[in-house]
Amino acid sequence: MSPMSWSRIVLAVAVAACGGASDMDHPSKRPHQTNAGLDWRDQVIYQIMIDRFENGDPNNDINVHSSVPGRYHGGDWQGVINKLDYLETLGVTALWISPVVKNTEEDAGFASYHGYWTQDFLRPNAHFGDLQKLRELVDKAHKKGMLVILDVVTNHVGQLFYYDINGNGQPDDTLSGGGYSHSCLQICMNNPASCSADE
Structure with a gap:
């Protein structure tokens, strides 16, 4: 795949994750938040595998089997929102969250809870919530002064x-x-x- 194709995929993921869908404000209408002068060495980065972190909304618990290691456990974006105060008390300044896009459901009896088996770069993983909930997570983290890093996997798919x-x-x-x-x-x-x- 050419570098141009990869850049289009990454752009599509970024647009989808940042609210480029029809039910969201277009990114160009949001205030620009510059990171000029940001030194990542000064950040306290907390990596979150969404499915394993906190179940904040049981309504999106699709095929959840929390007692089985290779299956979904129910963590979601609402769960991270619910724990932002806790993360703030830890001194976290940046959240690095696992991939947010739709994944294949399973392979050989294992679920794609980790987010690394992408099926569609333009749709959110329904196990974690919808685009509005992802935008809410990002907005609330930003209000607490936290950066949000989206894990984007482009070297393989489901x-x-x-x-x-x-x-x-x-x-x-x-x-x-x-x-x-x-x-x-x-x-x-x-x-x-x-x-x-x-x-």
């Missing part, structure tokens, strides 16, 4: 392509559940050049 083999040793086909039989996958297998990153 098991979505015919050449990916899952933990069971079988090819994944999340498009239809048909293994190699899906027509899109047949095109790629029979003529790999037709499945370039530009299409």
